[in-house]
Amino acid sequence: MTTVLDRSKAHSESDVQQWLRMYRQMLMIRLFEEQVNDLYTRALMPGLAHLYTGQEAVAVGICEALRLDDYITSTHRGHGHCLAKGAQLGAMFAELLGKEAGYCKGKGGSMHIADPDTGNLGANAIVGGSAGIATGAAFSAKRLNTGQVAVCFFGDGAMGQGLLYEVMNMAALWTLPVIYVCENNLYNEYTHNSETLAGDMLTRAVGFGVPGERIDGQEVRKVYATAKTMVARVRAGAGPAFLVCDTYRFHGHHVGDINREYYRSKQEEQQWKTERDPVKLMLDWLTTEKVANRAQLDQIQNEVKAEVEKAVQFAMAAPYPAVDRVAQDVYA
Amino acid sequence: MTTVLDRSKAHSESDVQQWLRMYRQMLMIRLFEEQVNDLYTRALMPGLAHLYTGQEAVAVGICEALRLDDYITSTHRGHGHCLAKGAQLGAMFAELLGKEAGYCKGKGGSMHIADPDTGNLGANAIVGGSAGIATGAAFSAKRLNTGQVAVCFFGDGAMGQGLLYEVMNMAALWTLPVIYVCENNLYNEYTHNSETLAGDMLTRAVGFGVPGERIDGQEVRKVYATAKTMVARVRAGAGPAFLVCDTYRFHGHHVGDINREYYRSKQEEQQWKTERDPVKLMLDWLTTEKVANRAQLDQIQNEVKAEVEKAVQFAMAAPYPAVDRVAQDVYA
């Protein structure tokens, strides 16, 4: 015990708080997704879900560098972004189950969770579809002089959508405070991106006047550190930036994508899971660096587990919206 | 006279033929457009036309490097491309006047001239709209193993269209024989491209795996030489290429754009017209190099003038399509 205290003294209290917060957030996303998978497998969840498992360090590292009122836009694989930006577990689960208590009163579902209170302008089921929205949010921030920045999360597959380049160009022309974050998990659904991406991602952005960086997306502290600098620069008025985070999704493209050896090998998956698991990497580092001891880490784990379970129960018990709600919310 | 013969001996007969052909083609486009402007001014032409005057060296230099069966796609400012690829003056004028004898039986007009016999897949009134078509033609050429290449002409304004980048990416992935030619005349209609283009044009293409070059588009021999090398490389299977030709349109955006000082100065226009006129530059060079003497050059001029006049007369006298033709050609 003394050793732990000794070592942790090397770290500032606020650093420790931040590391543990990032760890907790990653863990929360991980356990959330496990529950989602479980609900789906037990046929308790309508539709589909695209699990974020394996990519937690990206959402958490980046959102840690953001203010609560900074904007994000998210994707079909969006649970991680929502939670990292501050969404509550109960309303998340409720939305996935189509319940009235969900973030979108059940109308959006897994692919459309929006939570303006935490700056989340919504997940988007159109690949690349939110690039305009994020850039527009940055436009508002600049015009209204709020100091906010906007982060647009998207997958490597979205690099195929022309819209992205159209808005990058305008973001650069108009020096908008927007960061385009590409979560490069190597696959567009069932197709490796070596089949879909020519040239070079960073060069593309540079061509449109948007400077970029490419980093290991599995190390949450690295993601955070990079994001922190980038966000500060963008907030200060430097114009848009681009960040490629190399990462990997541990599950299938969606919960139903079970047999996937025709597009990626078990060995590849295994390697990422054992060597590059962002939650485990952080846990190991926290342990090695003795930022926290086993008991503290266990406690976090137990707390998160309990929260997640409570949230599932809440959502399961929550009622569906009354059918007459169907015609509401079409127009403001 | 002796001097002329002496000097021209320094040039091979085939070079001389080619230079004179390029000169004649440029002149033909120039005189064609003068007639178009005249027809418009005299209220004899329906609709509008976007004159190519000032950009002749681009179309002519590039098409000189192409086979008759190579494909091109063109733009709203397309007369030069059509003529350079081999279109006949009479059917061109007839189309501009909406006559049955026109290339599209009057149904297309100035912005839609297509002439498959010369490989011209059509002008396009959607900015950037033909980028897919040209890439698709290159796809066919590759699949059908015909050795053809496709050239996609577009303006600097089309760099704003996401479609262009989507197809560049696929052209690179699939090593298609297509050349994207950007005619950078500095303006998108009435807006200077410093307001619309961030980053760097060549870098953009490189980002999508398409190597490029940027050249002076007013020197037809330079354009031709560059195109020749590029076409050979692309035809040999090197994959797509990008070519930016810096140029200038001498007239307004279209024939009706008369007062344009609010977006570009008379001085700028004057400078281009006096110092960078591609027809004059070539004429001067031909004269200085003594490739041809004044009499020969005058003869070319007179011939072209006569052809153009004859073609206008033909088109003016030609009948409109019968009204019942309106419902034909919707479906094949």
Added chain:
Amino acid sequence: MTLGEAVREALAEEMRRDSRVFICGEDIAEAGTVFKVLTGLVDEFGKERVLDTPISEAGFTGIAVGAAMTGMRPVVDIMFGDFSTLVMDQMVNQAAKVRYMSGGKCKVPMVMRATLGASRRSAAQHSQSLHAWFAHIPGLKVVLPSTPYDAKGLMKTAIRDDNPVVFFEDKMMYKLKGPVPAEDYTIPFGVADIKRVGTDITIIATSSMVQVALDAAKMLEEFDISAEVIDPRTVWPLDEKTLIESAKKTSRVIVVDEGYERYGVTAEIASVIAEGAFFSLEAPVKRIGAMHVPIPFSPPLEDATIPTERQVFGAAKALCG
């Protein structure tokens, strides 16, 4: 005041009233659009609020959606309605659905202005009237003014509306003159306007077709046929009640719209009438829209594709005969 001036005035007044309103599009600042509709706005409001964009319709429409969701009130200028093909994802999958998908948490107060209409010899890609596409989509409102007065009042309503509104201006009508009061006024959506009262036949017409209908009505007068001309002004929301009442009164109806007739606006309105006035109709509702061909360039051909007063007159005479 011309219709173009009315649109400009509405924009200027709303921009003065509300600093969150801005306009973006191609060649709209110093050039004031290719139709010169916005001339002068940039002088008053500056280039930050009258924003020249690259030729990136999808991109700047998407930016407008995001700006609208975060406190601004964008007006997007789509030069030719034909280019709306490029913004369908942003308008239909994003703008129109954001409110619903978010369970009412977000809103998208934006206006997309676009032109429609043929007969400028602009050929197939610059002459279409594609408003039916937007009217098909829940979450959007679709406006088609036919007079300067309506244009101004409807544009103000559009800008103040908290939903995405698609506003179609006929290119050939920009020079059309009509009275416009000096004081501030708005025109509610979903309220049709009876442009001419009549008793024998109802002609429902949109946008520039209203003038065509009025001209036909004048020709009909000489044959002692009294035509009522109604302009729905917004095709969504649609003032079914007014249309049906008139149909019940006259028992004969023609619907005229410049979009392609097939699967277009005339189909919806005709079937609303056929249902609502079923027991009053003396004859089937007659639909008149653009011919089922791409708009041709050649003048005699183009003229054959678009509804004319002569055609409407002929149809009305046949119906009443």
Added chain:
Amino acid sequence: MTLGEAVREALAEEMRRDSRVFICGEDIAEAGTVFKVLTGLVDEFGKERVLDTPISEAGFTGIAVGAAMTGMRPVVDIMFGDFSTLVMDQMVNQAAKVRYMSGGKCKVPMVMRATLGASRRSAAQHSQSLHAWFAHIPGLKVVLPSTPYDAKGLMKTAIRDDNPVVFFEDKMMYKLKGPVPAEDYTIPFGVADIKRVGTDITIIATSSMVQVALDAAKMLEEFDISAEVIDPRTVWPLDEKTLIESAKKTSRVIVVDEGYERYGVTAEIASVIAEGAFFSLEAPVKRIGAMHVPIPFSPPLEDATIPTERQVFGAAKALCG
């Protein structure tokens, strides 16, 4: 054979018959599409003819247009019909108009396959049926098969057609089984199919709504109401004659389509009937389409937006009552 298999067989046979036919789209090769409809094709035809693309719908559709103009016969796979928002310019301003604009010199023999239909709990951006947009556009043909037999025969016709054809497959129908002959056959466009003969009421239905109509017809039988069910199979060209004749015979008509009801397919068909069978109709043509709301995710809500057999049954009973 299932409908999915029928589509696959049609494609495979046409690819064998004509080496110019190829397919492109996202995740179609080894993955065989997300619906597994194309499973195995890549093994037979290779990755050059079953071409995985980047997520660039506009781009690869544009490439298909160009390939079609220059000797190939592309089939484009748009995973969800909702993404057709991204290809409207290439389909509508390019593919549909190339032939006309070129005065008949060029042709565009391509097929765009897309899915439609809700009730998979896929929410607002993955559940739409946007075929009305395409039917509105001259130059396109629009096909909606409702059985494996029709799917195969119509797909073959589509591939052999020298025009751009938009072919919509209902996602929920891929598993639907039905007889399909072994020998080569095609089904002409513009010929409606009477799926069930009846005398009291005509139900015109498209795509998956045909099954809904047939189920409703069975329920009506118990009430001694004999319903005729007709599937137009292609909404453009539209077999007006068959629809009108049936309407004249039964004097009561319901039109069911899964697209949004407003300004949708039901409007065109209803007004064609209202005009063509005007003097025979006992009651207004009843339209049943999707509710005018974005498709919600929540199961009880989604179920409320889409036409059901119960709804069709109820409407039919009311009409015949």
